[in-house]
Amino acid sequence: MLSVWRNLKNSRRVICGAVRPGCSSPAGVSALWSKQTPSAGSDFDLRRPCINPSRKCSGRPYNVPPSAEFVARVSGIPTMAKLPYQETAEGLDAAFVGVPIDTGTSNRPGARFGPRQIRVESALLRAYNSGTRAAPYESLMVADIGDVNVNVYDLKDTCKRIREAYRKILATGCIPLTMGGDHTIAYPILQAVAERHGPVGLVHVDAHADTSDVVLGEKIGHGTPFRRCVEEGLLDCKRVVQIGLRGTGYSPDAYEWSRAQGFRVVQAEECWFKSLAPLMAEVRHQMGSGPVYLSFDIDALDPGFAPGTGTPEIAGLTPIQGVEIIRGCRGLNLVGCDLVEVSPPYDTTGNTALTGANLLFEMMCVLPKTKYY
Incomplete structure (x- = not known):
C-alpha cells in the first residue's frame, strides 16, 4: 500500500488541497479518505493543503474533487464534478450554479432537469485537462453553490430571481459557470453582468440567433434573450459573435437583424469540414481585452451528438468543434459562462448531459486565473 502511495506522489498531482472550511464534501468522502490516507503530518496527506514545492501546488487550500482512484464515482450526493457544495459564492474564484427552468421553451420541455443531470454525469470528470494541461483546481477556488x-409558474418572476441571485454572486468577484435551464436565463444573467462590468462582448454558440422580438405575444422566452439584451445596452455589439446558426427560418435571411446590430454571424455551413481554431483566433482579436460572456446552447451541436435538447436542428457542429470554440476563448477576459438547453428526457443515455458537463469543465479551464502546465 505504501508503494502505491509513493508512486502516486511521484507520478501525479491529482489531489493537492483540503476542503475549504465552510464547504461540505459529498457524503462519505471524508470517511473514505481518512481510511485510505496516511496519518496527518506524513509526507503525503490528502487531508491538509499540499505545501510540497516539488509538486507545484499552491499553499492555498483549493477545493479539489475526490479522485475516482480512491472514491467511487457513484458514491455521494451529486455536485458538479463532485466539488464541495457551499451556500454562497463568498471566497470563490468561480462557482457552478444551476438555473432549472424550461418555462421559456417553445418546443420540447425538460431543460429544468438539465442542471441535475449534468451534475450526475459530471462524476466522470477528472482533475486535469489532458488536452491543454490546464490545472483548474490548483489555481481557482471553485465550488458548487446549488x-x-x-418560480416555475411565472417566467417574469423567475427572471427577477435570477437577476438578483447573480448580482449577489458577481458582487463577491466570483465568475459564474451556469448550468441551464433554457436560454431565457441568459437575459437576466447578462443584466446582472452588465451592471457590474458594463456592456460586454458575447461569444454565442447556438443553432438559433435567439433575437426574436415577440413570440406568441410574449417578449421574454428562450428565443428572445439577445434582442432584449441589445435593447437594454447590455452588449457591446461590435464584440458579439454568433457561431453555428442554422436551420429553417421565418424569413429568407433569418440573421439580418443580428448583422444590422454589428454582430459577426458564423453560420453552420461555414463550419462544416474544418477546424474552428482559425476562426477563434479572429474572435479573440475581435473581443480584445474587454469583458466577455460565453453562452453555449447545447443545440449548437448536431443532434446526432446531443439529442437531449428542446429545439434540435440537423447538420450542426461536432463536439470537437465545440471544444475548439471554448479552448479558443483562452486569453479572453471571461466574466461568466453558461451551458444551456440540456433536456434529459430526450436522451435516456445521458450523453447530452455528459457532453454538457465536459464543456463546462472546458469553460472553467479557460478562465483568466487558470494554471497550465
Whole structure:
C-alpha cells in the first residue's frame, strides 16, 4: 500500500488541497479518505493543503474533487464534478450554479432537469485537462453553490430571481459557470453582468440567433434573450459573435437583424469540414481585452451528438468543434459562462448531459486565473 502511495506522489498531482472550511464534501468522502490516507503530518496527506514545492501546488487550500482512484464515482450526493457544495459564492474564484427552468421553451420541455443531470454525469470528470494541461483546481477556488430558487409558474418572476441571485454572486468577484435551464436565463444573467462590468462582448454558440422580438405575444422566452439584451445596452455589439446558426427560418435571411446590430454571424455551413481554431483566433482579436460572456446552447451541436435538447436542428457542429470554440476563448477576459438547453428526457443515455458537463469543465479551464502546465 505504501508503494502505491509513493508512486502516486511521484507520478501525479491529482489531489493537492483540503476542503475549504465552510464547504461540505459529498457524503462519505471524508470517511473514505481518512481510511485510505496516511496519518496527518506524513509526507503525503490528502487531508491538509499540499505545501510540497516539488509538486507545484499552491499553499492555498483549493477545493479539489475526490479522485475516482480512491472514491467511487457513484458514491455521494451529486455536485458538479463532485466539488464541495457551499451556500454562497463568498471566497470563490468561480462557482457552478444551476438555473432549472424550461418555462421559456417553445418546443420540447425538460431543460429544468438539465442542471441535475449534468451534475450526475459530471462524476466522470477528472482533475486535469489532458488536452491543454490546464490545472483548474490548483489555481481557482471553485465550488458548487446549488440552484437559483426559480418560480416555475411565472417566467417574469423567475427572471427577477435570477437577476438578483447573480448580482449577489458577481458582487463577491466570483465568475459564474451556469448550468441551464433554457436560454431565457441568459437575459437576466447578462443584466446582472452588465451592471457590474458594463456592456460586454458575447461569444454565442447556438443553432438559433435567439433575437426574436415577440413570440406568441410574449417578449421574454428562450428565443428572445439577445434582442432584449441589445435593447437594454447590455452588449457591446461590435464584440458579439454568433457561431453555428442554422436551420429553417421565418424569413429568407433569418440573421439580418443580428448583422444590422454589428454582430459577426458564423453560420453552420461555414463550419462544416474544418477546424474552428482559425476562426477563434479572429474572435479573440475581435473581443480584445474587454469583458466577455460565453453562452453555449447545447443545440449548437448536431443532434446526432446531443439529442437531449428542446429545439434540435440537423447538420450542426461536432463536439470537437465545440471544444475548439471554448479552448479558443483562452486569453479572453471571461466574466461568466453558461451551458444551456440540456433536456434529459430526450436522451435516456445521458450523453447530452455528459457532453454538457465536459464543456463546462472546458469553460472553467479557460478562465483568466487558470494554471497550465
